[in-house]
Structures are given as C-alpha cells and as structure tokens.
Amino acid sequence: MKKIITALCLALAIVCSFSMPAFAVGDGNIDGGGGDMGNGTSTNVWSPGNEGVRVTVVKSDTHTAVTTPIDISNRTPSSSIYNFGKVSKIQYSNGKALSPQQGGYTCIKPVQAMPKIVSTNGSNNIDAIKKYFCSEYTIKLIANHTGMDYDVLIGGKYKLLIEPFAFYKFEGVMVLTTATEAAIYDEQVSGLLRKRMASLTHKNLPLAMFLEVSDLGYPAWSGSTTKTASNADIKSSLGLGIVRFTEQPEKPNVSSYDYEYRVNTEVITAVTVSGGQSDPDNPTTVSFYIDGRTYNVGNVYYPDGDSQLAWVKWTTPNTEQDMVINVSVRGPGGTDKTTINCKIVDLDKNPPPNPVADDRNDSFRHEPVPQRAEKTRANWSVWRPWWQEYWVDRGHWERDSWTDSDGKTHTSRYWVSNWVDEGWWEFDLNRYSASFSANMNITCDSKNPTATGSTMKSGYGINQKVSASVSTNQSSAVSKPQNAVSYFPEFGYKIYCRLLERMGDGSFEFKKNHYSTYKNRTHFSPLWFPNGSYEVNTWAIDSWTPMGMLSANLTDALNIRGSVWDDWHIGPLNP
DSSP states (O other), rough: OOOOOOOOBTTTBBBTTTTOOOOOOTTTTTTTOOOOOOOOSSSSSOTTTTTEEEOOOOOOOEEOOOSSOOEESSSOOOOEEOOSOOOOHHHHHHTOOOOOESSSOOOOOOSSSSOOOOOOSSSSOOHHHHHHHHHHHHHHHHHOOOOOOOHHTSSSSSSEEEEEEEEEETTTEEEEEEEHHHHHHHHTTTTHHHHHHIIIIIIIIGGGGBBOOBTBOOOOOOOSSSSOOOOHHHHHHSSSSEEEEOOOOOEEEOOOOOEEEETEEEEEEEEESSOBBTTBOOOOOEEEEETEEEEEEEOOOOOOOOOOEEEEEEEOEEEEEEEEOEEEEETTTTTEEEEEEEEEEEESEEEEEOTTTTOOOOOOOOOOOOOOOOOOOEEEEEEEEEEEEEEEEOOEEEEEEEEEETTTTTEEEEEEOEEEEEEEEEEEEEEEEEEEEEEEEEOOOOOOOOOOEEEEETEEEEEEEEEEEEHHHHHHHHGOEEEEEEEEEETTTTOOEEEEEEETTTTOOOOOOOOOOTTOOOOEETOOOEEEEEEEEEEEEEETTTTTEEEEEEEEEEEEEEEEGGGGGOOOOOO
C-alpha cells in the first residue's frame, strides 16, 4: 500500500504540510534568517550557491542516527575539499570530536535542483524549501541514498535531520562545514573563523534553518534572526531543520462468508474488519446494503494488529430467493468492499404426503439419525477504547535582555510552559456469549384410542412439542430461536419434513394437519411401519449471533406394536 507523506516539518525553514498556507518572510514560526554578507577577501570568501544540506535519518523515540549522513548540493564540491566527514549535529551534541580530513568527499547532485538554502539578504524562499524537502521525489532520493526502505522511512518511526552546509575559502583553503562544525571549529581556532567569515558561518548559514517547535532534544529558536549568533547558540539551537512523518493509516480490510437463511426470520449478518487501528479519533464505519436498505454500523473500534466483528440484525423476505449483500467499510486509511451471498430457503414447501390404507414399503430399512449441524454456544468480543492521558510540557525558551544603569546589557532565558496531552487510546476487550438449549417430546396423539403410554399402533398420529431458548449477556446481538423442522424415519430423515409452528416463548408444535379429522397438530405414522422404535429427528435452528447460528439436533421415540387394523373388527350386524 502506498503511504502518503503527511509529515510536518518542525524546522523553521522546513514546515512540510502542503495544506498549510504560504507564509510571508519574517513570520517567526517558519522563517529562516540572515542578512547582508559584507565584504570578503581573496583568501576568505564564499560564493552564493556553494551550499547544500546534510541529511540524517534519526529514530524518533531514541533520538539516535540510524544511517550515515548524506550531503546533497546543486554544485558538487571537489572530492579533495577539506571537510570533517559525514557527521551529524546529533553526533556532535553527544560528544563527537571534529575530525578534519582531505579527499574522498562525496556529494549527491539531485536531478531536481534544490531551492536556495543560504540567504545573502535574509530573503530565502521558505515555501520553496519546505515543498522541496517534503516532496515525494526528495524523500525517495534520501531513502535510496541512505539505504532506507521508503515505506519504512515515512512510517512514522523516523525523522529527517537536515543541516545546511556551505563550502568556502578560509585562509586560502577550500573547506566545507555545517553550521555546527563551523562553530566548533571556530572555538578551536580561537575565533579566527568568526573574525574572517562571520556573515556566513555565524549568521546566514546557522540562521538558514532553525526549529519552530522543540524536537529531538533541540529547542525552538526565539533569538534574533538577523544578527550574528554565538558559537554556543549555534551548537544548541541553530543550523538544523527536522522533517517528521505521520503514517497514513492502514487501509481497512473486510472479510465475510456466505449464509443460508430461512424465510421470514430475524437473522444476523456479520463481517470481520481489520487493518491499522480504529479509535474514536480515527473511527471505522461498516455499511450493509440489504434488499434496498442501508444499515450503517458505527463505533467499530479495534487496536492495531487486531480485528473486530461488525454485524447487523435484519429480517429475511417471505419468499425463497438468492440475495447479494454488499458491504463497504470506511476507515482512517480508506475503504474496502465485499459481497455476501445469501440463500433464502423455505422449509415448509415439502411436507409429508397423506398416508393411505394401501401404502406399502417392503424394502424399508431403518436409517440412522443424521448428524445435523449443532452449535449450542457462541463467544464473541467487542473492543472498547479508552483514553490514556500523558501530559508533556512542550514549552519553549524565551530570551530577554535589558540594560542596567551602568549601560551594561544583560540577557537571560526563561522557560514558557505549554502542557500538551500526548496520550493514546488503550483498549479493553468486553467478552460476550450465548448459550442455546432445546428439547423435544413426542407423544401419542390425544385421539388415539388404543395408545398406552409411549406405545402405539402404526397408522395413528403423534404429537410433538419442542422448547428452545437462548441465554446471553448481550441480548441486542442475539435473536431468539425461531424455527424447528422435523424429519421422520419412514422417509429416511430426508426429502419430506414438517416445519413446526412457533407457539410463542420458544415453543414449537406441529401445524394443524388438514388430513386429520379433528384438525389436530399431528403427524400420521404409516400403516406399514414395522414394530419397534419410531424415532423422530428435529432440528431446532435460527437463533442467530455475530458468530453464526445456534442450533440443536434433537430426537425422541415411541414404540410401534401392531397396526391400526388390529383395532378393526368385522362381524355380523345385529338382526
């Protein structure tokens, strides 16, 4: 997935947000400084354009350099120029000493030229600088030459430290330094560099870039942007810019599976959403498009690296059909789509035929009760985000100066606090479950005159009662049991079945049999059924949860002894 650079440059001269307005010269938050270059000499001179930047990839949390710095310049200095190696400001701040060398210097000349970095009159183009160093071209150039993977570099865990450098003639010798190196070197030559090249090394070069907001352990600069700076200020606060990146949120992914439902049934359709992190600041919404209606599910939250079920409860149509449910998910990183194929079936379209007196089935064999799908418990969970506060003082140093009665100027610095909550979202996992229970009981029909207990003759009817219930700690995510369908041994527990009628409170019975003289809720056993066990199989179904359907495979039996013909007697009529 291609990530988008949404980095903001904290550097005064490199504020990388393309949505930000252009700033005028002199705006203290984003401006670089500088001034007139003064007069040079033949042995101590700098030519405008002899400049560049040193770029170091820095780990955001540890403030440590993770790559060897690279130098970029529109004008490639001679490889024999005197320099101090590819050393970053962070390394000098950590105690690295200057190490002068001659020869072997390398510099990258970009195809797309850099804008002017070091101003000669205080008018460097901040807009051009920020756009250049935050462009995809430049970031990819840096990634390529530092050996960093581009997506890793902009992933939010790294920053770019950018330091302006200049190459110039000092005491007749060409030398290349960053602003920090110039300040350290000046201390070693007892101020001679400042004396000879102050306008460059102690004003225009260090003031070319400084921070608007403190970062990487360096403070924001609040001092003069036009006057020559001290070595101490240069080392602590000047001659640097920082580019940081905010990772583009990962695109959400939605996964699903197909369903089979019954007609006119309240069901639950669920999908799994993952990818990146979803929280109240960056929420995810799932939309289900079902039979001309749209169901939006919000507050779908989950931590990075995990996932969350999202579901909708709806009622299926009254007729058999194939349906396609379209699902779209919109999250912080974009959108994703999927389709769910649903088969809506009618279990009441193939009831058993009416048994008649001359029915025969001489080849009948008892078949085992089938192992229909049975699921009596479901577990699911919901992520609940909460905010972990973390207050950080992101203040800055202010500088003050005054003149006493003796005409002596004094300066001081003081800290201006700015407390910011830089907390993050934590997640608790709420666990839910549903338990399904069901039982069935078949009895001899109440109109059977010769039934004894659980024994009856073939050809008579049976009655049935099924009770089913579900218990859960999240009732909004569960539908009650809605269907039960019975299968019979004379048909091998297939082909024909009876859809039981919902009687309320989770109970089911046979529908009224229009072949019954008394319109009883009965099923007639065939006259030919042999003596022995008459076992009925009932599948209790359609209690839906986010984890699918709960169901139970039930059986109960009566004993067959004789047939209804045994209750018939043929004899003479009374005279």
